[in-house]
Amino acid sequence: MAKAEYTVLGTSPARMGGVERVIGAGIYGIDFALKDELHGGILRSQYAHARIISIDTSEAKKIPGVHAVVTAADAPDVRYGRTSIDRYMLAKNKVRYMGDPVAAVAADSPAIVKQALKKIKVVYEPLPVVIDQEEAMKLDAPTLHEDMPLPKNLPADVKVKNVCSFTAVHVGDPDKAMAEADIVVDEVYETKMIHPQYLEPRIAAARVEPDGRITVWANAQAPFAVRTDVARLIGVALNKVRIISTELGGGFGGKASGITSGAAIEPICALLAVKAKRPVMIVLDKAEETISTTIRSGAKMYINTGVKKDGTIVARQGKVVYDAGAYSGFGAMAGARCTNMLGGWYLMPNCHIDGYVVYTNKQVCGPVRGPGGPQAAFAVESHMDSIAAKLGMDPIEFRLKNTPKPGDKIVGVPKLRDVSLGETIKTAAEKIGWGKVKLEKNQGIGIATGSWIESAGPGGGAVVKVNEDGSVTVHIGKIDMGTAPRFGIPLIAAEELGVPVSDVTVVNVDTDASPWDAGTVGSRAIIVSGTATRLAAIDARNQIFKMAASQLEASPDDLEIKDKQIRVRGTPSKSVPLATIATAAHNIIGEVIGRGYCDNVAMMAEEKARGSSQPFTAHACIVEVSPDTGNVKILKYVAVHDIGFPIHLASVEGQIEGATAMSIGQALCEQVVFDNNGRTMNPSFVDYLMPTINMMPRIETTLVHGYPGAGPYGAKGAGEIACVPPMAAIANAICNATGVRITKLPLSPENVLRGLKEAGKA
Amino acid sequence: MSLTINTTINGKSVSASAEPSTSLLDFLRDTLEFKGTKLCCNTGECGACSIIYNGKPINSCVTLAADANGAEITTIEGVADGDKLHPVQQAFIDTGAVQCGYCTPGYIISVKALLDRTTKPTAEDIEEAVSGNICRCTGYTKIVDAIQLAADRMAGRV
Numbered sequence: 001m002a003k004a005e006y007t008v009l010g011t012s013p014a015r016m017g018g019v020e021r022v023i024g025a026g027i028y029g030i031d032f033a034l035k036d037e038l039h040g041g042i043l044r045s046q047y048a049h050a051r052i053i054s055i056d057t058s059e060a061k062k063i064p065g066v067h068a069v070v071t072a073a074d075a076p077d078v079r080y081g082r083t084s085i086d087r088y089m090l091a092k093n094k095v096r097y098m099g100d101p102v103a104a105v106a107a108d109s110p111a112i113v114k115q116a117l118k119k120i121k122v123v124y125e126p127l128p129v130v131i132d133q134e135e136a137m138k139l140d141a142p143t144l145h146e147d148m149p150l151p152k153n154l155p156a157d158v159k160v161k162n163v164c165s166f167t168a169v170h171v172g173d174p175d176k177a178m179a180e181a182d183i184v185v186d187e188v189y190e191t192k193m194i195h196p197q198y199l200e201p202r203i204a205a206a207r208v209e210p211d212g213r214i215t216v217w218a219n220a221q222a223p224f225a226v227r228t229d230v231a232r233l234i235g236v237a238l239n240k241v242r243i244i245s246t247e248l249g250g251g252f253g254g255k256a257s258g259i260t261s262g263a264a265i266e267p268i269c270a271l272l273a274v275k276a277k278r279p280v281m282i283v284l285d286k287a288e289e290t291i292s293t294t295i296r297s298g299a300k301m302y303i304n305t306g307v308k309k310d311g312t313i314v315a316r317q318g319k320v321v322y323d324a325g326a327y328s329g330f331g332a333m334a335g336a337r338c339t340n341m342l343g344g345w346y347l348m349p350n351c352h353i354d355g356y357v358v359y360t361n362k363q364v365c366g367p368v369r370g371p372g373g374p375q376a377a378f379a380v381e382s383h384m385d386s387i388a389a390k391l392g393m394d395p396i397e398f399r400l401k402n403t404p405k406p407g408d409k410i411v412g413v414p415k416l417r418d419v420s421l422g423e424t425i426k427t428a429a430e431k432i433g434w435g436k437v438k439l440e441k442n443q444g445i446g447i448a449t450g451s452w453i454e455s456a457g458p459g460g461g462a463v464v465k466v467n468e469d470g471s472v473t474v475h476i477g478k479i480d481m482g483t484a485p486r487f488g489i490p491l492i493a494a495e496e497l498g499v500p501v502s503d504v505t506v507v508n509v510d511t512d513a514s515p516w517d518a519g520t521v522g523s524r525a526i527i528v529s530g531t532a533t534r535l536a537a538i539d540a541r542n543q544i545f546k547m548a549a550s551q552l553e554a555s556p557d558d559l560e561i562k563d564k565q566i567r568v569r570g571t572p573s574k575s576v577p578l579a580t581i582a583t584a585a586h587n588i589i590g591e592v593i594g595r596g597y598c599d600n601v602a603m604m605a606e607e608k609a610r611g612s613s614q615p616f617t618a619h620a621c622i623v624e625v626s627p628d629t630g631n632v633k634i635l636k637y638v639a640v641h642d643i644g645f646p647i648h649l650a651s652v653e654g655q656i657e658g659a660t661a662m663s664i665g666q667a668l669c670e671q672v673v674f675d676n677n678g679r680t681m682n683p684s685f686v687d688y689l690m691p692t693i694n695m696m697p698r699i700e701t702t703l704v705h706g707y708p709g710a711g712p713y714g715a716k717g718a719g720e721i722a723c724v725p726p727m728a729a730i731a732n733a734i735c736n737a738t739g740v741r742i743t744k745l746p747l748s749p750e751n752v753l754r755g756l757k758e759a760g761k762a
Numbered sequence: 763m764s765l766t767i768n769t770t771i772n773g774k775s776v777s778a779s780a781e782p783s784t785s786l787l788d789f790l791r792d793t794l795e796f797k798g799t800k801l802c803c804n805t806g807e808c809g810a811c812s813i814i815y816n817g818k819p820i821n822s823c824v825t826l827a828a829d830a831n832g833a834e835i836t837t838i839e840g841v842a843d844g845d846k847l848h849p850v851q852q853a854f855i856d857t858g859a860v861q862c863g864y865c866t867p868g869y870i871i872s873v874k875a876l877l878d879r880t881t882k883p884t885a886e887d888i889e890e891a892v893s894g895n896i897c898r899c900t901g902y903t904k905i906v907d908a909i910q911l912a913a914d915r916m917a918g919r920v
Binding site: 012014015017018019021022023024025026028030031196197198199200201247248249250251252285286481482483650651653654657658659660661662664684685686690691692693694696698699701 | 796797798799800801802803804805807808810837838839841842847851852854855856857858860861862863864865866867870888889892893894895896897898899900901902903904905906
């Protein structure tokens with residue numbers, strides 16, 4: 001359907017929850033407090049790798065004002081993990097990174113918590129530390145998990161250790177095709193660990209209720225996963241645990257769940273509340289978060305591509321060595337995604353890539369915004385420019401030559417339905433002035449493209465209630481963090497039920513009342529909750545039409561609803577207010593309650609049959625490189641995206657702009673730096689550099705249309721894909737300006753200057 | 763040893779006690795319950811805790827409560843006129859510059875301080891005024907739009 005057919009979809013009305021945010025209302029987790037609450041704190045390992053010989057908490061327990069001290073001994077002997085069950089909530093036997101939780105304290109004040117944490121005596125036997133993931137694979141590296149077997153699918157002839165998971169991507173006959181290529185380009189790329197650095201610290205607050213149930217308040221992206229964790233890890237039945245979501249001050253995957261967050265603060269907090277018999281709240285310090293919670297992993301990527309003289313890509317071979325950190329976390333999934341994406345999103349008839357996800361003594365990989373994608377794209381799209389240079393071909397022409405058409409396949413996708421890649425490339429080229437703009441000395445122009453998985457993952461539901469005044473209440477299982485739940489979702493309910501957007505309330509998640517959901521992750525909010533909300537609103541509308549039909553002496557099929565009035569189509573004089581019907585419902589069915597769901601299995605089957613319409617993007621920029629300092633300034637930046645139909649236009653633009661900025665940060669300055677002992681050298685915001693307004697160009701966003709996705713009204717997820725191209729777009733522009741190809745992130749003044757010096761250009 | 767701090771906050775005289783080591787941010791949030799001023803880095807880097815202090819925007823996390831004796835303070839709670847939002851607040855909503863919203867109170871404080879000085883800010887003025895406010899969600903593009911819109915509305919240009 002075209003935008004003109006809709007009343008509110010495709011526009012940009014004020015977001016739900018805007019006013020409370022601009023007046024500074026105390027809505028976030030950090031603003032939360034419970035009556036008589038104790039303060040909780042976590043003792044973290046000071047060794048990156050050590051055996052725990054003993055833990056003595058007796059001195060800490062004696063301190064006045066201390067109400068509970070817990071270690072692994074106080075919890076069930078249960079481990080957690082998404083793909084490998086390899087981690088205790090509180091470390092047992094061994095610690096594997098500096099920041100691993102070892103014990104926790106609940107006390108009357110933060111000062112007493114600190115004092116008590118210092119009095120816990122842990123005797124460690126330090127073990128050799130391994131920081132680099134390639135070093136960790138060597139047979140003489142220290143063993144991180146003695147009881148974790150190597151992945152079953154690892155080829156028998158591969159002799160490695162500390163490998164947490166393995167993925168092999170294979171298409172056609174790459175060995176043969178490579179031998180027949182005219183030109184082969186072989187490169188190695190490397191990205192570093194970055195932290196999502198959402199601004200609001202993580203919190204958890206827990207209270208044991210009079211009936212014995214445990215309520216946990218959390219600013220987590222996946223409250224139902226937190227419920228599962230809390231129940232399992234402290235050993236109570238699932239129905240004894242209730243999670244209530246506070247508002248979130250950012251997440252970006254970092255707050256994605258109790259399990260994958262790696263902080264595990266919710267179950268620790270619940271355990272403290274049980275032991276102390278008092279409510280407890282834990283607030284993490286920002287520096288504590290940088291060293292202990294989950295991150296975007298670094299990846300080392302070997303990429304080798306064969307092409308014909310005319311620019312046709314014939315084969316690719318490659319290897320990904322992806323850092324899982326100390327535990328499996330989200331590593332297997334992010335690493336597999338990175339491995340698939342190293343095959344690119346162009347025509348690739350022959351391909352083989354091995355992906356190793358490897359344990360190291362560092363903090364754990366999480367599902368940070370587009371997990372695995374930005375790393376792969378840095379390699380793939382920098383490499384595309386290197387190949388084009390070898391061919392003597394224009395980078396745009398080379399990309400367009402290898403762009404798939406509808407019906408073609410790309411690595412990991414058997415059949416494409418619509419392919420917007422070509423249009424995004426051409427549009428980005430036009431917007432940046434490719435081949436036309438006059439570049440001054442030290443300036444360069446670059447382009448990079450990207451794609452992201454068409455949605456895949458658990459389904460989810462929605463409940464839409466129509467109140468007696470005609471207002472609408474929506475229950476979904478996804479929390480809002482400035483994303484679809486408070487932008488696009490209210491528009492969908494308003495559109496289908498003919499009410500003003502301001503009459504729609506989307507309720508925050510309470511696991512006792514909300515539909516189960518996997519969480520606000522994976523660009524899934526608009527796909528899952530949007531689809532479910534649409535169907536639930538239609539279900540509610542059908543119930544309303546059925547009741548209104550008898551009153552209006554018309555068939556339900558002839559009714560329409562607009563401006564909170566139900567009318568007979570074509571006979572505007574015959575109408576009844578929505579409020580009247582919703583009130584009358586009290587005597588009939590009680591309340592109009594619509595139910596809808598996103599059936600992911602059916603959706604994916606349909607997409608498989610008709611071909612996938614995944615999102616594509618092209619970003620282009622102009623940079624200026626200082627030959628004296630190596631500083632890179634972005635002068636112009638365009639982001640061209642196909643995200644299908646934009647349900648809330650400003651929200652879609654905002655997601656694109658924000659995700660672009662996050663990867664510009666990774667491109668130019670962000671990284672978590674370690675010393676050889678595994679200590680984080682830049683835990684605080686003083687040393688962890690993030691983009692401020694000074695280094696950010698205006699992001700000029702353009703949407704291309706006509707490629708409907710599997711989401712409601714043809715929407716595609718928009719939260720992550722803009723993270724994919726920026727690093728390569730900037731690296732390509734730097735190369736265009738200087739002739740120097742920099743293959744390691746970040747493209748910081750230090751690294752750029754080194755690159756220029758090594759090439760004899762500075 | 764506890765100190766008595768006498769300040770004027772959002773036009774009202776406030777008196778409360780604080781330890782000498784208490785930051786002005788903790789004093790505002792925990793003692794006086796002004797939860798709109800946000801806690802984040804605690805090192806003066808991110809601007810989430812910005813307040814207007816004797817007419818100038820500062821980071822309250824790296825200021826001592828003890829130093830605020832006699833000071834005149836505006837927090838985010840004092841920016842709107844009753845139920846009527848300040849033009850800066852309205853502009854942030856209207857342009858879609860509020861995503862998670864956690865940096866927003868600090869931004870509104872910094873921008874209000876700028877626009878109290880001039881409603882014709884240059885691009886450099888805007889950059890300088892909010893260079894100490896980190897936003898992780900928006901990429902800053904819509905924030906610049908919001909500042910420009912607020913300035914235009916306050917000057918009667920739109």
